Every structure is written in structure tokens, then in C-alpha cells.
Amino acid sequence: MSQPSLVHLDGRRRPGPPALVVVAHGSRDPRALSTVRTLLDRVREQRPGLPVHLGHIELNEPLLTDTLADLDAHDTTDAVLVPLLLARGYHVKRDIPEMADRARVRTRVAAPLGPHPLLVETLHSRLVEAGWRTDMTDAERRTSAVVLAAAGSRDPDSAVDTRRTAHLLAHRLGVPVIPAYASTATPTVPTALRALAARGRERVAVASYFTAPGRFATECAQAAPWIASAPLGTHPAMTDLLLHRYDQALQADGKSNAA
Secondary structure: OOOHHHEOOOOOEOOOOOEEEEEEOOOOOHHHHHHHHHHHHHHHHHOOOOOEEEEEOOOOOOEHHHHHHHHHHOOOOEEEEEEOOOOOOHHHHHHHHHHHHOOOOEEEEOOOOOOOHHHHHHHHHHHHHHOOOOOOOHHHHHOEEEEEEEOOOOOHHHHHHHHHHHHHHHHHHOOOEEEEEOOOOOOEHHHHHHHHHHOOOOEEEEEEOOOOOOHHHHHHHHOOOOOEOOOOOOOHHHHHHHHHHHHHHHHHHHHHHHO
């Protein structure tokens, strides 16, 4: 039976909210897909009635192109694509918009997740879970630091976004936070760790700036001389952030239509 809130007085069904399509990169590690699916379930729990779908750029099914085709086949006419990506880069600027442009469904592409204070909240929580102490003395802080381990990209805007997150996390923790990368960009995680050690930073944690487990996250954690946090995963702030980017894209679209 139709929900009363979705039916006009004359019996015609009202259009529901635009679908939220979470766009994940894709991974060969099965833990990544499991993590993303759990995250989507939590989004559905937080916002009942919102159609939530998953599409991948590569490596996993469903691919984003297939998800959009399926939405069209089921008469969904409107969708917001929210990248499950942490910074601007080729996927955000080119791959996702090109896939969206080829779709018959009307689409809007939201901003990537980062930088944003909710990501810093997640990073902080994961570090505390791994053993980071929030009650350090001033002397302990002078010998402590964090390497923010990210995937890496050739796009300079991606590095700008990651540095911004590192700055926000450093302000939260009260210690230096150095962005470093698993591939493509520099410095690498081992290089950043050596640089911090040369500066007398003896207690250095690796903060995993990855949305889900995978090869890069594992390799970066293994390089940690002290503690390494878990990937961002299904932390409640990640659910909040996905919905925030969805709402933000709708608000921006509404303002542009009103102009």
C-alpha cells in the first residue's frame, strides 16, 4: 500500500526524493565491498524512504553505468551521485561526470567527502581506538606526530584537499600531521616517517585516510612505527557526511534553478 505522504489527493503518486547513488571506487579486496554495503545500510536506516543505491567506477559490481541504467529502467528520473572519495581528482572531475552525462536519468554530482570536519571527527575516533591518548602532556606532544596516509593522485587539487584535512586534524590533535601517499604522489609514507623521526618525533601514528580496507591501507599500516588506525569505514560521521553531501547538492541545484 502506498504511503499517504507520497500520494496526491486525487490518487496520483507524488514523486519521491531524488535517489542517492553512492559512487565507490571499487577494490579487489572483498572487505571493501562489505564495508561499503554496510555503510549504505546505515544511510538507509538514518533516512528511511530515501532510495539509496551503489555504483562503482571499476573493479566491483554494480558499475555506476549499470546502476544508472537500472534506475532508468525502473522509471527513476532523478539522482544525486555522491562520490565515496576523499578529495578532488580525475575520478571526481572526469570519470563520474562523464558517466553521469551518458545516463538517461537526470543527475547531479555532489562534492567529494573531503575535506570536511566530519572526516576529521572520524580520523580522530579511529586514532583513539588504535591507542592514541588524548591526555598527552606537553612533553609527549613535542615528540609525537601523525602521518595522514592517503591513496595519492596526480591532480594537484587532490593534494590541496588532503593537506587541508591534515591541517584540520593537526589542529584537533595538537601535533604535526604530515600528509603522505601510498602511490602516485609524494612524499611516500616511509619518507614522511623518516622525516619526522629526524625531527625528534619518536611516537608517530599512521592515520588511515581510506574509506575501506584494501591493499594501500594495509601497506600503510604495516609501515607504522607505533600505532596505525583503521580505515574510516562505517563510522557514524561517515553516514552523516554522505547525507550532508546529498543535501548540499540538492540545495545548490535548487538555488541554480531559482536564479
